[in-house]
Amino acid sequence: MLISTESKNCNIILLTLCGLTTAYGTVIVLSNWRKNRQLRKKALKRRENEQLCMQQLLEQLANNYTKEEQAEILGLNAVELVSAAQQGKFSPLKILETYWTKAISCTKATNCITSVIKVAKAEAQELGACTDPSQFPLFGLPVSVKECYGIKDMDATIGLMSEINNLDLDDCVLVKVLKSLGAVPFVKTNLSQITFSLASGNPLFGDTSNPHRLEFTPGGSSSGEGALIGGGGSLLGFGTDTGGSIRFPSHLCGICGFKPTCNRLSLAGLHGPIPGHVNIATTIGPMARDVDTLVLAMRSILCPLMFELDPYIVPMPFDEKLFGCTKPLRIGYYVDDGFNKPVPAVQRAVMMAKKHLETSGHILVPYKIPNVERAWELFMSLCFADGGKRCKEILKNEDIDPVLVPLIQKLYFPKCLGKLGSFLVNLRNCWKSPRIAKDFSLLVEKERNISTVWNLEAQTFEYKAKFFSTWVQPEGNLDALIGPPSAMVAGPQKHFEDTTAILSYTALYVLLNCPAGCVPVTKVTQDDIDALKNYEGHFGDAWDKNTKDACMDSVGLPVGVQCITKPWKDELCLRVMLDLQKSVGLL
Numbered sequence: 001m002l003i004s005t006e007s008k009n010c011n012i013i014l015l016t017l018c019g020l021t022t023a024y025g026t027v028i029v030l031s032n033w034r035k036n037r038q039l040r041k042k043a044l045k046r047r048e049n050e051q052l053c054m055q056q057l058l059e060q061l062a063n064n065y066t067k068e069e070q071a072e073i074l075g076l077n078a079v080e081l082v083s084a085a086q087q088g089k090f091s092p093l094k095i096l097e098t099y100w101t102k103a104i105s106c107t108k109a110t111n112c113i114t115s116v117i118k119v120a121k122a123e124a125q126e127l128g129a130c131t132d133p134s135q136f137p138l139f140g141l142p143v144s145v146k147e148c149y150g151i152k153d154m155d156a157t158i159g160l161m162s163e164i165n166n167l168d169l170d171d172c173v174l175v176k177v178l179k180s181l182g183a184v185p186f187v188k189t190n191l192s193q194i195t196f197s198l199a200s201g202n203p204l205f206g207d208t209s210n211p212h213r214l215e216f217t218p219g220g221s222s223s224g225e226g227a228l229i230g231g232g233g234s235l236l237g238f239g240t241d242t243g244g245s246i247r248f249p250s251h252l253c254g255i256c257g258f259k260p261t262c263n264r265l266s267l268a269g270l271h272g273p274i275p276g277h278v279n280i281a282t283t284i285g286p287m288a289r290d291v292d293t294l295v296l297a298m299r300s301i302l303c304p305l306m307f308e309l310d311p312y313i314v315p316m317p318f319d320e321k322l323f324g325c326t327k328p329l330r331i332g333y334y335v336d337d338g339f340n341k342p343v344p345a346v347q348r349a350v351m352m353a354k355k356h357l358e359t360s361g362h363i364l365v366p367y368k369i370p371n372v373e374r375a376w377e378l379f380m381s382l383c384f385a386d387g388g389k390r391c392k393e394i395l396k397n398e399d400i401d402p403v404l405v406p407l408i409q410k411l412y413f414p415k416c417l418g419k420l421g422s423f424l425v426n427l428r429n430c431w432k433s434p435r436i437a438k439d440f441s442l443l444v445e446k447e448r449n450i451s452t453v454w455n456l457e458a459q460t461f462e463y464k465a466k467f468f469s470t471w472v473q474p475e476g477n478l479d480a481l482i483g484p485p486s487a488m489v490a491g492p493q494k495h496f497e498d499t500t501a502i503l504s505y506t507a508l509y510v511l512l513n514c515p516a517g518c519v520p521v522t523k524v525t526q527d528d529i530d531a532l533k534n535y536e537g538h539f540g541d542a543w544d545k546n547t548k549d550a551c552m553d554s555v556g557l558p559v560g561v562q563c564i565t566k567p568w569k570d571e572l573c574l575r576v577m578l579d580l581q582k583s584v585g586l587l
């Protein structure tokens with residue numbers, strides 16, 4: 001009798017607990033659903049408002065200038081345009097309005113712009129009243145910036161709906177510097193969600209298309225810059241690069257992009273997903289149609305104002321001597337990192353670049369990347385040292401971009417089932433693939449403790465030393481390297497999910513903190529595609545198959561080559577890029 005009363009009580013307690021848990025769970029689910037619905041409404045309104053604003057601006061500007069006047073401005077490169085503006089041939093306002101018109105027509109095709117920077121008009125008018133334009137090295141030049149750059153009274157969402165209308169109180173340092181040099185920041189451009197993939201968009205602003213093939217990706221995360229500059233809607237833009245986000249879209253969109261050594265350009269006032277990374281450090285950098293514009297940008301912004309506004313930037317002005325030195329360089333070249341085999345077009349581009357640089361007088365020697373798999377393990381472990389905690393946190397209540405879903409799923413996978421997971425990943429990929437299984441196990445690893453992180457950092461220093469010891473050679477030390485910017489060229493969006501398979505060529509130089517830039521060298525030919533039919537990659541696994549499938553329909557699309565130098569030799573890297581572009585010519 002006593003037992004049955006007790007067990008009755010137990011049942012009641014259990015049922016009550018179950019009921020309470022279910023009710024609590026339901027309240028949480030409903031409240032998250034409501035929050036998400038509100039965010040979606042806000043996102044829709046934000047997008048519609050911006051599109052309306054762009055349409056109105058286009059209509060206002062429609063009759064301001066003749067087609068011929070606009071064509072004259074659009075036909076100049078940045079150096080020519082600044083000089084024409086300084087001489088009073090075109091007013092900064094006319095240049096701005098011409099580029100606004102062009103940029104809005106680009107975004108109609110590729111969805112590359114997230115916002116028009118309205119204050120640009122007043123800035124252009126103010127510049128127009130200036131009596132000595134020659135004191136401004138970027139006088140009247142419209143400049144586009146990636147959405148994550150802070151601009152006073154504008155939001156910088158990194159593709160998160162929860163950040164809509166969270167307005168910046170001030171301009172970021174780079175924008176302040178650009179304005180002080182006479183440039184006119186005029187639009188913000190699209191990016192991949194939280195900038196943590198090489199995809200092109202996010203649920204807030206949508207995907208961006210490649211200007212050379214609208215059904216294809218322009219790459220990311222600085223996708224909008226790639227598409228806008230590649231489509232002729234901006235002469236100079238600024239992106240960010242933590243794994244390849246400047247160089248990869250440059251490669252896919254047929255433009256030039258430069259990632260400087262970390263701490264040469266200020267990141268102050270930018271919005272990003274993971275502040276605090278040391279060895280996986282974000283850098284900002286210029287993107288443009290030609291290397292001359294990258295040089296103009298770097299030469300101008302490495303100025304006392306930037307060093308004053310951000311005291312943590314190394315106060316190193318542009319090194320004209322290093323940039324201008326004409327001695328032949330010893331340059332290592334490689335067509336394959338041994339980890340992700342590039343498609344034939346990419347390998348051919350590197351061999352073409354080798355020939356061009358030899359013709360310019362440089363000495364090219366074969367080079368082999370040391371132990372790229374170790375670099376990959378270090379990159380992944382440091383990149384996700386927090387077990388992806390921060391990524392998961394900022395994506396709460398958000399719609400997650402489909403391209404990020406596989407990554408986020410892995411970050412949520414229980415560590416205790418990691419081994420089983422790796423095994424299943426191996427099975428699911430049909431082909432046995434140690435690297436895909438390893439990728440999985442690196443991502444399901446949870447938060448690393450402090451000693452593990454210090455250890456990883458120490459091992460990164462060792463890797464860096466080992467890497468540069470291979471530049472010391474009996475016949476003469478290497479000054480630079482050239483190689484692929486990625487194993488792939490542009491293809492349909494769905495093929496650009498597996499970041500490891502795409503990033504190895506660019507992420508390596510983030511880990512090493514080397515200046516690195518991409519220069520367009522050729523376009524994919526039918527012969528490249530015929531050769532691609534026999535492509536099996538190094539592993540014959542799902543990533544290799546994906547690389548092949550992604551690039552099968554790429555005839556006519558641009559192919560770039562990556563140039564790399566030692567840390568702090570940014571100007572030398574730009575010189576190699578310029579020599580390469582001079583001998584290849586503009587594509």
Ligand SMILES: CCCCCCCCCCCCCCCCCC(=O)NCCO
Pocket residue numbers: 195196197198220221240241242243244245246272282283372375376379380383499500501503504505507508511
């Ligand atoms: C040395 C070989 C390295 C291989 C690296 C493969 C890493 C795969 C990691 C997967 C996810 C990491 C995403 C980071 C993407 C960063 C993209 C980027 O540059 N964003 C710009 C933000 O400023």
